[in-house]
Amino acid sequence: MSTIYVFGHQNPDNDSVSSAVSYAYLKNRIDPDNTYVPARLGAMPKETAWVFGEYGIDTPVALPHVHNRVMDAMTSRSSRSIRRRPCSRPAVSSMTAS
Numbered sequence: 671m672s673t674i675y676v677f678g679h680q681n682p683d684n685d686s687v688s689s690a691v692s693y694a695y696l697k698n699r700i701d702p703d704n705t706y707v708p709a710r711l712g713a714m715p716k717e718t719a720w721v722f723g724e725y726g727i728d729t730p731v732a733l734p735h736v737h738n739r740v741m742d743a744m745t746s747r748s749s750r751s752i753r754r755r756p757c758s759r760p761a762v763s764s765m766t767a768s
Contacts, residue, residue, distance in 0.1 A: 675733060677709040684718045686710070690730055709733045 676694040678686030687710050694708040708730040722729055 672704045674704055674706050675709040675731075676706050677711050677730075677733065677736070679711065681712045682710045682715065682718075684715055684721070687714065687718045687730060688721075691727065707731060711736065 674697075676690045676697065678690050682690075687708075690710065691708040694706040697704070697706040710730045710732055712732075714729060714732075719729065721727075
């Protein structure tokens with residue numbers, strides 16, 4: 671089981687924060703093998719804080735930074751280059767009138 675943070679862009683606006691919360695909720699419902707945590711990459715906008723307070727929605731955790739790691743981008747499948755066959759031209763016949 672992994673903990674996966676769901677976040678939008680830096681200096682989040684209402685859409686970014688709300689989308690992270692909604693997507694984390696959805697993923698927790700359809701993927702019980704992992705835990706999806708809504709997060710934000712900056713201060714909570716005032717209007718978003720008001721909306722969340724009105725509807726009793728928990729404020730997403732604030733992440734101070736996000737750094738990529740090689741292991742985050744690697745998969746267990748090895749990548750191979752795709753070999754392409756040379757393009758075969760359609761046969762062109764020259765027809766001459768006799």
